[in-house]
Amino acid sequence: MYQAPLPPEYADLGPDETRARIQAAKAALGDRLVILGHHYQRDEIIEHADFRGDSYKLAKDAAAHPDADYIVFCGVHFMAESADVLTPDHQTVILPNLAAGCSMADMANLFQVRNAWKGLTQDAGIAPEAIIPVTYINSAANLKAFVGEKGGTVCTSTNAPTAVRWALEQGQKVLFFPDQHLGRNTGVKLGFDPERDMVVWDPFKPLGGNTIEDLQRATFILWKGHCSVHGRFTVEQIEAARLAHPGVNVLVHPECPLEVVAASDFNGSTEYIIKQVEAAAPGSAWAIGTEINLVNRLAKEHPDKTVFCLDPQICPCSTMYRIHPSFLLWALEELVKGNVVNPIVVPPKVKHFAGVALSRMLTVCA
Numbered sequence: 001m002y003q004a005p006l007p008p009e010y011a012d013l014g015p016d017e018t019r020a021r022i023q024a025a026k027a028a029l030g031d032r033l034v035i036l037g038h039h040y041q042r043d044e045i046i047e048h049a050d051f052r053g054d055s056y057k058l059a060k061d062a063a064a065h066p067d068a069d070y071i072v073f074c075g076v077h078f079m080a081e082s083a084d085v086l087t088p089d090h091q092t093v094i095l096p097n098l099a100a101g102c103s104m105a106d107m108a109n110l111f112q113v114r115n116a117w118k119g120l121t122q123d124a125g126i127a128p129e130a131i132i133p134v135t136y137i138n139s140a141a142n143l144k145a146f147v148g149e150k151g152g153t154v155c156t157s158t159n160a161p162t163a164v165r166w167a168l169e170q171g172q173k174v175l176f177f178p179d180q181h182l183g184r185n186t187g188v189k190l191g192f193d194p195e196r197d198m199v200v201w202d203p204f205k206p207l208g209g210n211t212i213e214d215l216q217r218a219t220f221i222l223w224k225g226h227c228s229v230h231g232r233f234t235v236e237q238i239e240a241a242r243l244a245h246p247g248v249n250v251l252v253h254p255e256c257p258l259e260v261v262a263a264s265d266f267n268g269s270t271e272y273i274i275k276q277v278e279a280a281a282p283g284s285a286w287a288i289g290t291e292i293n294l295v296n297r298l299a300k301e302h303p304d305k306t307v308f309c310l311d312p313q314i315c316p317c318s319t320m321y322r323i324h325p326s327f328l329l330w331a332l333e334e335l336v337k338g339n340v341v342n343p344i345v346v347p348p349k350v351k352h353f354a355g356v357a358l359s360r361m362l363t364v365c366a
């Protein structure tokens with residue numbers, strides 16, 4: 001989304017003044033404000049967050065504070081949308097920089113997903129009730145609404161196996177979007193074979209690039225989407241880390257490709273990654289395949305352990321990084337003046353069915 005430039009008075013502020021003014025604005029807003037911060041945010045943002053977490057925890061945190069007037073979401077657009085869906089109308093969700101999107105979420109849109117549904121149910125002749133759509137939370141609210149209307153659910157990297165197992169109890173096939181890797185890794189965790197049981201749906205090809213027989217046979221129809229950050233991790237990096245640090249534990253996010261997850265020792269959401277390192281023995285070494293702000297913070301918080309990023313070239317999520325402290329300060333100072341900037345408002349009809357899908361996840365995966 002388009003973000004207008006910051007007012008000029010915010011452009012040249014130094015870090016100390018920015019920090020002090022954020023703290024002052026927070027103090028002025030008191031209990032009317034809750035700031036949520038995703039683990040990939042830079043330290044200069046995380047220090048102001050009332051709650052930090054992965055997508056699953058932050059969705060629950062958003063829903064758990066009905067008394068606050070404002071929820072300022074330091075994360076990316078789909079997270080703020082989910083917070084708006086899960087909160088009552090009297091609460092306003094704010095994304096400090098509207099340009100903080102997610103390139104993976106942008107890889108599936110409603111037109112394409114409706115087209116895929118038509119391809120599967122009409123062209124390939126699969127009964128609609130046999131296909132349960134599951135959308136990763138990294139998706140637009142209108143895709144969550146689609147899923148809610150069709151009897152499916154949302155999932156996050158924390159609960160994908162539970163959500164997909166549930167989906168396969170409701171029908172025979174899962175249409176999983178937009179992240180093919182999380183879908184494939186989850187299917188493998190549940191005992192499915194990627195060659196035999198899964199096909200990839202390319203939204204730019206007729207029938208997603210498949211034959212009707214392949215679509216009828218597959219249990220998993222995986223959308224051809226991926227995360228550009230986690231797509232950077234490779235098996236070669238894991239081999240190099242093991243050579244340089246014998247005994248190292250390799251811990252990756254399940255948005256990484258299957259071969260990377262297979263070559264790792266552990267995989268899970270950002271919250272899982274943090275818990276693993278926290279619980280690890282002093283002196284242990286951890287090579288981590290996820291976004292660099294989180295890895296660097298873990299290294300700083302655990303000086304008794306060796307923690308480093310699998311990708312020696314550094315691996316940032318450029319859209320998460322768009323939540324610069326100046327944007328946070330601007331949004332907060334406008335709230336102090338009584339002005340809401342950058343509200344995230346999901347239209348009522350979308351909100352209803354996206355709410356169905358998100359609530360289903362919270363119930364199924366509680």
Ligand code: 13P
Binds near residue numbers: 055056227253268
């Ligand atoms: P988590 O839910 O694990 O924090 O993942 C969110 C995300 O966007 C990872 O790339």
Ligand code: SF4
Binds near residue numbers: 104320
């Ligand atoms: Fe999206 Fe990847 Fe950034 Fe997560 S790390 S917000 S999936 S682009």
